[in-house]
Amino acid sequence: MKHILLLSIFAFSATFVAAAPGDADDADSLNFESFHEEKEGAIVIWDADKGELGGFTEKHTTVTYEKAPAEPAATTPAASGNAAPAVITEDLSPNAARAQAIAEAQAHERRAQGKGYDGQRFMIRARYSLGNNSKTGDSVASAIHNLHQQMAQHCPQGWLNIKEWSLPVEQDYYLHYLFQCASASTTE
């Protein structure tokens, strides 16, 4: 038990070794939107989205959500080979524009390096309802279908679903997936 405790403490404290960007200057401004954006590398003690203690905002995870279930994909990754998949951001989060910018920058960099999206992590979500009093008519099944469509778009070579979780929003829920694209060598 003592070992487990020590390991837990170590795992928790170890996340504080790396440097993280500062919000200190941002805090002394009237730009509340910018200040409350989740920034890469921030020291997160409690992540409500993931339901986790400790850690940093993952630098290589792109948070991107679907705009609308019926909206067609901007590209067809399977047909475009190693080309970066389009990042479809929903209009629900102030982070969306930032996430898109990050994703596009990453895509540009990876293309410049001759790489695809191998190993890239994404976090996506879809809203679903369990009852009648909701803003969406999507069921759990349609939400899962949606998310899998997105994963297929992002990772034409396949993916590893790292984690899934749900969070309540009004009378509905968001189903979140955190996943990592498989590399070509993995699938061969």
Place this chain on the structure above:
Amino acid sequence: MNRKLLSIAIASLTLAPAAFADVTVYGKANISFQQLEETYTGANLDWTSQDNWEMLSNASRFGIKGSHDISDTLKGIYKLEWEYDTADGLADNDELKARNMYAGLQHKHLGTLVAGKHDTPLKLAQGKVDQFNDLEYGDIKNLMVGENREDNIVMYTTPNFGGFSATVAFMPGEDAGCDDPTNPLACTGAGQEDDGFADQISASVGYTMKDVFAVTVAMDDNVQNADIIRAVGEVYLGPVTLGVLAQEAEVHDDYAAAGIPTQGLGKLDGIAKHLATGNGAFDIASATGVGIWEEQSAMLVSAAIKAGDFTIKGQIGKSETTADSRIDPLGLADFEVEQMAFGVDYTLSKYSKVYAYYAHLEANPDSAVTKLTIKDDEWQTFGVGIEVNF
């Protein structure tokens, strides 16, 4: 075995999601080693009250912040921030000193509403014009009034409309507002007038064209007993940033009429007192009974040039403060303050920098009569320091 332990350890760190809002830690440590000097020049006697080296913590701070989705467009937000003293472990004789802290709501289309303790919109209108913010003798709080962090503040900020944004804040005065016929004196006069919903107001409106320029106009009404108008402009010319700040301030009418001793002069209170008691030969306050400032005009010009990892910067400023002419018709207690600072930052990484700077502050009495005994009061410092953000 190790894998099992690791799994359990990770599992132990994973709790039920959405039990709380996010908790993110941020802050910075800024510490400098400085040579400090303070001298008075009198008619017949010069006086050095300080000439030493000190290690200073320059508004080092840490905070926690977070948010929690309430709906698609609305979230609850909070921030709690404290100052600590990296050099001595103390800030203003306390272990921690409260800085900005609030709870509020942020709507994607309607803006942000917070309540708590916070810098006023007028203070924050300075943007980055003050190139030596938080540094000894370099901060503009040594030069002008209006650098206030207020308790009991309710503040609303609009979303950014194509570069335009505005903020308005109000504070109840929290005077008792008593009504006691048996002891009417206890319920009248200064200290009993501000018992309303919004006795103090601070507001700002600004426009920013990214990477080109930013302008902001701000006002205070009865904040720390002062009415202030402040205008700020910044121009970005590639690696060069130019800034200018001008403001006019006067004591709020209620207090000017009530004849309350000096209030609302902020950091300048100390300068005024130094000037008044300067070399010990002449005490303006004792001689005239004047302790009230009436008006102040202030101006600051700054520039910064980025060259690789170096940023070379400087600023000059001046303020003129007059005493209440009804009490001090000769203006014996009028004084002006001049500030000059320059320095260089060297960026070590995205999160840290080292810097060196020199700042000079000089206060002079305006009155020819007063100048017969007090010439000036000077402060200067040279410092090297490091700032690490997290």
